[in-house]
Amino acid sequence: MEHGNDLRFDRGEQMPERFRRQASRLLGMTAAQASRLAQGAFASVGAHRWHFGILAALDESGPGSQARIADRTGIYRSDLVAALNELAAGGYIERSPDPEDKRRNVITMTEAGRARLAELDRVTAEINERILAPLDEAERRRFFALLERVNEHLAGEKP
Amino acid sequence: MEHGNDLRFDRGEQMPERFRRQASRLLGMTAAQASRLAQGAFASVGAHRWHFGILAALDESGPGSQARIADRTGIYRSDLVAALNELAAGGYIERSPDPEDKRRNVITMTEAGRARLAELDRVTAEINERILAPLDEAERRRFFALLERVNEHLAGEKP
DNA sequence: CGTATGTCAGACACACTGAAATAA
DNA sequence: CTTATTTCAGTGGGTCTGACATAC
Numbered sequence: 001m002e003h004g005n006d007l008r009f010d011r012g013e014q015m016p017e018r019f020r021r022q023a024s025r026l027l028g029m030t031a032a033q034a035s036r037l038a039q040g041a042f043a044s045v046g047a048h049r050w051h052f053g054i055l056a057a058l059d060e061s062g063p064g065s066q067a068r069i070a071d072r073t074g075i076y077r078s079d080l081v082a083a084l085n086e087l088a089a090g091g092y093i094e095r096s097p098d099p100e101d102k103r104r105n106v107i108t109m110t111e112a113g114r115a116r117l118a119e120l121d122r123v124t125a126e127i128n129e130r131i132l133a134p135l136d137e138a139e140r141r142r143f144f145a146l147l148e149r150v151n152e153h154l155a156g157e158k159p
Numbered sequence: 160m161e162h163g164n165d166l167r168f169d170r171g172e173q174m175p176e177r178f179r180r181q182a183s184r185l186l187g188m189t190a191a192q193a194s195r196l197a198q199g200a201f202a203s204v205g206a207h208r209w210h211f212g213i214l215a216a217l218d219e220s221g222p223g224s225q226a227r228i229a230d231r232t233g234i235y236r237s238d239l240v241a242a243l244n245e246l247a248a249g250g251y252i253e254r255s256p257d258p259e260d261k262r263r264n265v266i267t268m269t270e271a272g273r274a275r276l277a278e279l280d281r282v283t284a285e286i287n288e289r290i291l292a293p294l295d296e297a298e299r300r301r302f303f304a305l306l307e308r309v310n311e312h313l314a315g316e317k318p
Numbered sequence: 319c320g321t322a323t324g325t326c327a328g329a330c331a332c333a334c335t336g337a338a339a340t341a342a
Numbered sequence: 343c344t345t346a347t348t349t350c351a352g353t354g355g356g357t358c359t360g361a362c363a364t365a366c
């Protein structure tokens with residue numbers, strides 16, 4: 001027996017003590033699992049994980065250039081192109097040239113896009129619920145707060 | 160200016176509110192940064208991130224087959240092969256056929272391997288310190304505890 | 319001129335799958 | 343015949359870099 005395979009996260013054999021204390025490892029494993037869960041949930045409604053972030057950015061900050069959306073969402077400009085193509089193909093956004101700066105496209109969310117965002121909002125809530133299931137409300141807040149502090153700190157690191 | 164590029168984690172433009180509440184996103188971003196930090200630190204001493212886990216497993220559980228190490232560390236059997244080749248090339252482990260089961264290799268840590276583990280122990284401590292820098296001791300414990308609960312929960316999920 | 323934008327083409331580490339060869 | 347072990351070959355999503363044409 002010894003198990004066999006499936007996903008490699010199991011407690012059949014316990015990990016070495018020092019290994020478990022490795023923050024990057026624990027973060028990586030958890031993120032990988034959460035990521036696959038999210039990916040599956042978005043895929044089940046024909047969406048990509050990036051779509052939600054893009055639509056949310058457009059909803060909260062209004063139309064903008066691709067560079068601006070990239071900065072707001074953290075999606076690379078190069079990767080954003082494909083995501084916007086998909087969203088445009090679904091009729092959720094419109095890409096039109098900016099008359100004031102002809103290098104730029106102005107990305108605008110359509111009516112369908114707003115409806116899509118509402119749908120993806122529900123999907124996201126469900127994903128969050130499944131990830132954070134073992135934590136109560138107070139713990140979830142602490143979890144987010146701690147993660148955000150570490151994240152913010154790492155963002156300003158690399159000398 | 161609007162910044163330019165560098166890593167995409169910045170607070171020059173703030174992220175949409177809902178986006179920040181996405182657990183998988185926050186986990187992913189944090190893990191990615193921690194991961195690169197760890198990778199760089201290990202690379203600076205000519206090591207791979209997997210080496211530490213493997214040596215720690217050998218140290219804490221003694222010699223064993225590759226399948227067993229894979230189970231203990233969570234490294235896939237296929238990826239383990241390459242990592243063990245590297246460790247063997249450095250003289251840190253020895254791979255010998257198991258007389259009791261000729262399918263297996265017995266992996267044994269050498270003296271050099273023990274020294275290497277001590278070195279990687281220091282590297283790991285430094286990495287952890289850099290990642291967890293903004294948290295005090297109590298917060299670090301809570302951070303690990305919460306992460307481990309979420310991780311454990313996700314490991315037993317996929318119906 | 320230098321810089322910003324949108325785009326494409328690709329590198330790279332990592333998680334993961336599949337299958338072959340050997341042996342239990 | 344079925345199962346386990348090592349190994350190799352390869353897929354695929356994701357992060358990230360570099361270069362290019364165009365326009366500021």
